[in-house]
Amino acid sequence: MPYQHIQLDGDHSIPLYLQIYRRFREAITNGRLHPGDRIPSVRSLASELDLARGTVETAYQLLISEGYLLTRGPAGTVVSPQLPTRRIKEKPTLPVVIRESTIRPQRPVPLPLQLGLPALDAFPRKLWARLAGSRLRRPGVENLVYPDPRGYAPLRSAIAAYVGISRGIVCGPDQVFICAGYPAALELICRCLMKPGDACWFEDPGYPFARDVLIGAGAKLVPVPVDGSGLQVDAGQTLADDARFAVVTPSHQSPLGVALSLPRRLALLEWANRRQSWIVEDDYDSEYRYHGRPLPALKSLDDGGRVLYAGTFSKVLYPGLRLAYLVVPAGLIPRFAGVSERMANNCPELLQGTVSDFIEQGHFTRHLKKMRNLYTLRRSYLEGALQEICGQHLKIEPQAGGIQLLARLKAGTDDGALADDALASGVAVQALSRWCLAAEIEPGLLMGFTNVASPEQARDICRTLMLSLNRPLA
Structure with missing residues (x-):
């Protein structure tokens, strides 16, 4: 296969790494690449195509995860020998989402330095078991029926009070929606507000799982660079002033760790109000700030109702809980309530109730x-x-x-x-x-x-x- 002749379109709505992925997949399924054929290294192909190595690496990881390619260490990367030599029937082209296992190791026992985990040995298991057991022993049938698709009402009230005190967000319980993790919260936003082809500012570098959800929803991602003051709002306006969305981590940028400066926060809000665009604020680990007080949420400055605020308990309790929350502008409550009912993506109500008790009894703050x-x-x-x-x-x-x-x-x-x-x-x-x-x-x-x-x-x-x-x- 003449790799130097891979045709990529930098102006296309499909990201470059997905274009590379599809070119290789087509070459394999059409018989131009055969089982056992060696492909170029990431470094050499990136050099040939004048691309960042990370772009090529992401494409290769997709192909490896789907079984098209196989890594052989020093021997390089080859087309999987397990693939049949006959032509494989091409599947319909669909938005591709990187499997989580290609980035985050999925093992019963976490490996040293694994990202995204709280201190598992410090989780208060006995207290948690007591609270959950107390929930299970309660009489009545109210906890046995179908749950509220918006989330357990006492937990939504507790979250509204918590974000009001800790993050400066003024909201009512009706604006809070419980979701099965941050990707589910992002998917809920996409289903309610996004149309295929909508342009979306995305921090570069940025959180891979959010990137995959957005691509799967049909968003046209606009990579916006990040510097020591956070997202470069001016660059975003130059690249795509008409974007419908901006997904940001303003309190602690993922992965660089910088905070979005106040002038840029105000500029981002001004842009969203002017263009009637939406800002998704991922406040994934704002609780952990070791110098000074936690920064106010971007949502606390939102006078125009353009910010959707997402938080998670994965980093403060444990990720297996699969519990996140979303605070939406008051005017969007009916739309989000209707879509939530169809999605039914909630964490089990027993766990929601346990988290509610954990917060209300003061254990969460301690x-x-x-x-x-x-x-x-x-x-x-x-x-x-x-x-x-x-x-x-x-x-x-x-x-x-x-x-x-x-x-x-x-x-x-x-x-x-x-x-x-x-x-x-x-x-x-x-x-x-x-x-x-x-x-x-x-x-x-x-x-x-x-x-x-x-x-x-x-x-x-x-x-x-x-x-x-x-x-x-x-």
Whole structure:
């Protein structure tokens, strides 16, 4: 296959990595690439096509996850030998969503430095079991019937009170919708407000799972660069002033950890009001800020009713709970209520009730305070070990909050290959380049520190990581 003749359209509504994915899939299904054929490395194909390595890497990961390609370590990547040699009937073209397992390891026991996890060993299991047991023992049938598709009413009231106090958001319980995780909240927004082909500003680099949901809903993503003050609103207006959506993480940008400055917050709101566009605020771990008070939510500045605010309990309780919430403008309540009834994407009401009791009885506030202190300590464990053992290879980016670290690597380092090698050794770091759509960015590794329980464990992890940092990578 003449890879240098792969035709890509930078102005097309389909992202470049999906165009690459489809070109390879067509070549395999049409018999131009055969089982066992070796394909170019990420680096060489990115060079041929003049693209960011992360763009090509994302396309390859899609093909690997669907069984079209197979990695063979130093021997490179080949067309899967298990594919039949005859022509495969092409499936109808559909929006493609990256499987979660291609980025986040799915294992019964989390690996060291895995992202997106709270301190699982510090979760108050006995208290949680007591609250859940108390719920189960309550008489009556009200908890046995079909649940409210908007979510358990006492929990919605508790969330409305919590975000009012902690995030400065003035809302009523009717504006709160309970969803089965943040991707489900984003899907609810898409079903209510988005039309296929709608342009959507998306932070670059940005959260991969949100990116996949939006693509699956038919959004035309507009990668907007991020700098030390957050999303570059001026760049977004230049790229697509008529965009219908902007999906942002203003309190703690994912993954760079910067906060959206006040001038840019105001500029973003002004743009949304002028264009009658929607802003989706993902406030995924705003509770964890170690220097000063948590920043006010962007939603607290929203006088025009253009911001939809999403929060989650995955980072503060545990991800297996699958419980997120969405605060919508008052005028959108009927539309969201109708779609929620058809989606039925709620977390089980027993768990919603348990979370409600956890908040109302004061346990949630105490738990957050305990976790902030614990994470300050555990972050220091990992930072110290990285500087001691791996300091010649990487530099830790300062961050005011969050539950992960970003360590920058030397220019020219293939952070994707390094992350793969580390994962093979049992350390689940992630490559910063894989969070990019179009941005050419300094290579780096993302590391979760919440489950690093001691300085000794941190040093053991860093010694394993050091083997990958010292190992020549193909």
